[in-house]
Amino acid sequence: MSHYNREGLFNPAYHDSGTLEIDRSSSRKSDHYNPYDRDTEPWQRGVADWAPPEALPPYNEQGRYPWDSREENWRPTDNMAMDLLPQQNDSLRWQHNHGSVNYGYQTDSAVDYITAPQEQQAPWTPHMGETLRQRGTRKMSLFPGGGVALGRLGMTEEDVRDEIESGEQDLVKELFAMSSRDQIQAIRVLQMSLQNKRDIRRQVLACKSSKRGLKLTCLTDCTDQVSRSFRRFGANLVSVRQAMTLWRGTMKEIGGKFGTGVLSYFVFLKWLLMFNIFSFLVNFGFITVPQLVQLPNITDQMDFKGLELLTGAGYFNQTVLYYGGYSNETIGTQPTYDMQLAYFFTIAAYLVLCGFSLIYSMARSFQKNFVLSASGNAWCLLCSWDFSVTNEKAIRQRKNNLRIQLKESLSEKSQGDHMTMSEKFKQFGIHLGTWLISTGLAVASCTAIYFLCLDYLEAINNSESQDFSSLLKQASTLLLPFVVSLINLVIPLLYSLLNKIEKYSNPRTQIYVIILSVIGTKCLPSLGVPEFDIARNVLDLIYAQTLAWIGIYFSPLLPALQMIKLFITFYLKKVSLYQNCQPPRRSGRAAQMQTIFIALLFFPSFVGAMSMVAYTVWSLKPSKDCGPFQGLSTTFEAVALWMERLNIQNLPESMWAVWIYNNMIKSELFFYLISLIILVLIYFFWQVTQGRKLLISILREQIINEGKDKAFLLGKLQKLQKAKQTTASSQPAYTQMPQSYDRIQEIEPDYEQSLPSMPRTAEATGPNGPPITSALIQAMLARRQAEEDEEEGY
Amino acid sequence: MGNKQTIFTAQQLDAYQDCTFFTRKEIIRLFHRYRDLAPQLIPLDYTNKPDVKVPYELIGSMPELKENPFRQRIAEVFSEDGEGNMTLDDFLDMFSVLSEMAPRDLKAYYAFKIYDFNSDDYICKSDLEKTLNKLTRNELSEDESRLVCEKVIDEADLDNDGRLSLEDFQHMIVRAPDFLRFSPCRVIRMLV
Numbered sequence: 001m002s003h004y005n006r007e008g009l010f011n012p013a014y015h016d017s018g019t020l021e022i023d024r025s026s027s028r029k030s031d032h033y034n035p036y037d038r039d040t041e042p043w044q045r046g047v048a049d050w051a052p053p054e055a056l057p058p059y060n061e062q063g064r065y066p067w068d069s070r071e072e073n074w075r076p077t078d079n080m081a082m083d084l085l086p087q088q089n090d091s092l093r094w095q096h097n098h099g100s101v102n103y104g105y106q107t108d109s110a111v112d113y114i115t116a117p118q119e120q121q122a123p124w125t126p127h128m129g130e131t132l133r134q135r136g137t138r139k140m141s142l143f144p145g146g147g148v149a150l151g152r153l154g155m156t157e158e159d160v161r162d163e164i165e166s167g168e169q170d171l172v173k174e175l176f177a178m179s180s181r182d183q184i185q186a187i188r189v190l191q192m193s194l195q196n197k198r199d200i201r202r203q204v205l206a207c208k209s210s211k212r213g214l215k216l217t218c219l220t221d222c223t224d225q226v227s228r229s230f231r232r233f234g235a236n237l238v239s240v241r242q243a244m245t246l247w248r249g250t251m252k253e254i255g256g257k258f259g260t261g262v263l264s265y266f267v268f269l270k271w272l273l274m275f276n277i278f279s280f281l282v283n284f285g286f287i288t289v290p291q292l293v294q295l296p297n298i299t300d301q302m303d304f305k306g307l308e309l310l311t312g313a314g315y316f317n318q319t320v321l322y323y324g325g326y327s328n329e330t331i332g333t334q335p336t337y338d339m340q341l342a343y344f345f346t347i348a349a350y351l352v353l354c355g356f357s358l359i360y361s362m363a364r365s366f367q368k369n370f371v372l373s374a375s376g377n378a379w380c381l382l383c384s385w386d387f388s389v390t391n392e393k394a395i396r397q398r399k400n401n402l403r404i405q406l407k408e409s410l411s412e413k414s415q416g417d418h419m420t421m422s423e424k425f426k427q428f429g430i431h432l433g434t435w436l437i438s439t440g441l442a443v444a445s446c447t448a449i450y451f452l453c454l455d456y457l458e459a460i461n462n463s464e465s466q467d468f469s470s471l472l473k474q475a476s477t478l479l480l481p482f483v484v485s486l487i488n489l490v491i492p493l494l495y496s497l498l499n500k501i502e503k504y505s506n507p508r509t510q511i512y513v514i515i516l517s518v519i520g521t522k523c524l525p526s527l528g529v530p531e532f533d534i535a536r537n538v539l540d541l542i543y544a545q546t547l548a549w550i551g552i553y554f555s556p557l558l559p560a561l562q563m564i565k566l567f568i569t570f571y572l573k574k575v576s577l578y579q580n581c582q583p584p585r586r587s588g589r590a591a592q593m594q595t596i597f598i599a600l601l602f603f604p605s606f607v608g609a610m611s612m613v614a615y616t617v618w619s620l621k622p623s624k625d626c627g628p629f630q631g632l633s634t635t636f637e638a639v640a641l642w643m644e645r646l647n648i649q650n651l652p653e654s655m656w657a658v659w660i661y662n663n664m665i666k667s668e669l670f671f672y673l674i675s676l677i678i679l680v681l682i683y684f685f686w687q688v689t690q691g692r693k694l695l696i697s698i699l700r701e702q703i704i705n706e707g708k709d710k711a712f713l714l715g716k717l718q719k720l721q722k723a724k725q726t727t728a729s730s731q732p733a734y735t736q737m738p739q740s741y742d743r744i745q746e747i748e749p750d751y752e753q754s755l756p757s758m759p760r761t762a763e764a765t766g767p768n769g770p771p772i773t774s775a776l777i778q779a780m781l782a783r784r785q786a787e788e789d790e791e792e793g794y
Numbered sequence: 795m796g797n798k799q800t801i802f803t804a805q806q807l808d809a810y811q812d813c814t815f816f817t818r819k820e821i822i823r824l825f826h827r828y829r830d831l832a833p834q835l836i837p838l839d840y841t842n843k844p845d846v847k848v849p850y851e852l853i854g855s856m857p858e859l860k861e862n863p864f865r866q867r868i869a870e871v872f873s874e875d876g877e878g879n880m881t882l883d884d885f886l887d888m889f890s891v892l893s894e895m896a897p898r899d900l901k902a903y904y905a906f907k908i909y910d911f912n913s914d915d916y917i918c919k920s921d922l923e924k925t926l927n928k929l930t931r932n933e934l935s936e937d938e939s940r941l942v943c944e945k946v947i948d949e950a951d952l953d954n955d956g957r958l959s960l961e962d963f964q965h966m967i968v969r970a971p972d973f974l975r976f977s978p979c980r981v982i983r984m985l986v
Contacts, residue, residue: 188813188815188890189896191903191904193872193874193883193884194814194884195883197813198809198813201812202809232818235818239817396931399930406926406934406938700952704952704954706953707955708954711955
């Protein structure tokens with residue numbers, strides 16, 4: 001602590017000048033910036049001496065300063081520790097040029113406790129100058145709430161430096177106590193400049209080595225080397241693994257060019273691909289491979305004709321691609337592998353795992369992205385800018401969009417207030433009308449398909465009697481899918497037409513509303529270059545995945561097909577994106593969209609597919625002639641039969657399975673109990689969330705009250721400073737906040753009076769001292785007071 | 795990989811690795827990107843810690859930053875002299891914070907500093923207005939921009955002092971999970 005004090009101040013001014021005391025006091029007197037002094041104009045506070053307008057920062061590129069130019073003038077002074085101020089350096093330079101001596105007081109003046117003049121190399125102060133310069137102009141994280149305008153409190157720079165140093169030592173001690181990996185992580189997230197971090201790191205390492213200095217240095221060197229090389233190896237592994245991630249580079253490019261909304265579609269696609277890969281591996285491993293080992297006897301073999309690739313039926317019907325290609329025998333002799341059970345349990349396990357993983361992702365994503373979600377202008381302005389976009393056109397687009405969004409939100413507010421009743425009715429009527437039409441369309445298409453199906457089945461059954469060639473028959477099986485696809489193409493276009501009639505202002509609401517009508521899509525009205533329609537594409541993906549899940553029971557290797565399809569889709573979409581589309585207009589809330597996608601995937605899609613498969617398994621009679629469940633009345637009977645067999649065998653190690661089956665799966669009481677318990681838990685957690693909401697609002701109140709406290713204390717400090725200023729000017733000696741502390745106790749707490757003094761429109765009324773962390777101030781004042789009491793005591 | 799590079803000493807590289815979020819390879823690559831900005835100015839040998847700075851104009855012309863409306867503020871915040879002229883340390887620091895590995899709190903802290911144009915530790919209305927101008931290319935009218943700034947302060951100011959402190963800003967960030975997109979550095983590994 002001592003070596004920062006009276007010697008070795010880091011600027012030549014002090015060295016060149018006479019006694020430090022006199023210089024300081026005189027400089028302080030003339031140029032001490034009193035932020036609390038509202039009566040004097042900024043330039044009277046000595047600002048103009050060392051911050052000429054031309055030294056101000058150059059970002060007047062737009063040439064527009066609607067706000068007070070006065071503010072510009074005094075801005076250089078009105079900053080706290082956090083400075084990297086161009087104006088500081090300009091003023092320093094300016095003074096340098098003028099050969100001014102008053103360089104030093106800048107540090108102890110109100111402004112900052114670290115005006116490390118960066119240009120100079122400070123050859124005359126090797127140690128301290130260097131460290132202070134390294135400490136640079138960044139705020140140290142030890143001083144929350146904006147560094148401390150300790151100077152404003154009238155503390156000397158030595159005290160300031162003492163504070164910094166003690167803070168630093170605390171930090172080093174903290175870091176020293178951690179493990180090496182934690183240390184590195186903690187250093188990385190420090191809010192300081194790189195040089196400061198290096199400094200801290202060096203100190204920590206020095207501490208470490210000094211501590212270990214007593215032990216064998218050779219051994220510790222070795223262990224150091226070993227641990228360092230392990231860390232490097234670990235880092236290499238991580239980078240290798242990252243490099244192997246599928247499509248990583250492409251995704252980054254897409255994100256850079258088109259923004260995170262579009263990127264979320266591709267991320268979703270990749271996620272679905274992972275699902276399918278997993279399912280394919282599982283199914284292939286547990287069902288297909290054993291079956292391939294012992295192929296069942298297929299009667300009535302069909303030849304391969306080219307049409308199979310299109311219809312997927314025919315020859316493929318009897319391969320392992322389909323349910324029918326699996327037998328119900330047990331394969332192998334010892335140990336036996338029961339195909340029935342294997343088929344059933346594999347599919348069941350996969351679906352259950354899928355469900356769990358979806359629920360987990362949904363919950364995690366919801367928690368991350370939805371809870372306490374922000375919206376509105378603040379978010380729009382400060383958080384929504386997508387810095388990952390680097391394309392010039394894209395950025396211009398975004399700027400336009402942001403402007404449009406802000407304008408719209410402004411007009412929304414004003415509009416929402418002024419909508420007349422008739423207008424509201426009209427809008428409501430339009431909404432209702434389009435809803436009816438869209439629902440009608442959906443219902444109509446569903447019934448059309450249903451009747452077509454019925455007619456079609458009839459026709460097929462009838463035609464069996466006639467002598468149709470099998471080729472034609474197979475070709476006619478294509479009719480139904482063809483019609484469905486046609487409807488899928490046409491109806492969305494109709495919906496987008498409807499969409500143009502309606503006008504929802506929030507695009508997200510639009511997306512959600514239309515998704516609710518199952519087949520709808522949203523097409524932003526654009527002429528010329530199309531946009532990548534995220535909603536529609538995602539819906540396509542979800543639709544395809546639903547089909548895959550429904551089909552997995554009947555065709556275990558369907559995931560393979562889905563995988564191929566997703567792969568091709570990725571590249572197709574990417575090419576189409578690059579060639580055709582422009583970045584979307586609205587900056588989408590990508591994280592929330594991701595949550596919605598997962599939720600959509602889970603709720604209608606997965607649950608629907610699972611219910612259908614469950615219904616099939618539980619109630620429908622499996623086909624008699626082929627497949628692993630031939631001859632059973634329902635698929636689930638396979639399990640029942642197995643349990644009976646186990647029961648009969650009466651082996652002790654399998655009795656627990658029988659017990660579970662009998663008492664948990666078959667008994668209804670068990671399910672009632674489970675449901676009851678779950679309901680109770682839900683109620684309990686719901687109450688907990690209610691309590692937490694209440695807590696949040698209480699805490700908000702508390703924050704507002706703290707703000708008022710700050711204001712009050714600030715007012716007091718201002719008064720004290722004023723008083724001190726008048727007394728200090730008559731004393732050449734250097735005094736800090738001496739009797740001021742007593743005065744604090746003398747002044748009556750005048751809460752209401754000082755409240756208005758903390759203006760809500762601080763920036764409008766001009767320079768006011770920014771509030772300071774109240775606790776810190778009190779602590780400093782108390783310490784200062786204690787020191788002075790000691791001195792006085794001598 | 796070995797120590798085949800001669801740009802830095804092993805200790806320097808270790809220090810960089812421990813203080814930034816980059817691996818050794820990335821640091822070397824970034825050094826070359828830095829050097830490419832001004833090859834005649836930056837020596838290839840950094841073992842004796844030369845004190846060179848790349849002037850702001852060159853930094854601002856990097857493809858990652860060129861179109862960024864806040865590039866000047868970003869350079870000012872991270873540069874030692876506060877004017878945008880960056881040493882290698884500043885350069886690495888900047889890209890480390892802007893990379894996707896930096897945690898959200900660190901990014902929020904620096905984002906706050908970037909938006910704080912007058913560097914008074916608060917985002918006051920004038921700062922917001924400047925931010926708005928940079929983002930909307932000056933096409934909002936005075937009234938509109940004033941309205942927007944007022945609304946922003948209304949929404950985000952918790953302790954009711956008329957401006958956003960770091961805590962207010964961080965509170966807002968917590969509720970905006972998209973904020974991690976504050977990283978133009980995603981593409982840097984592609985370009986390097």
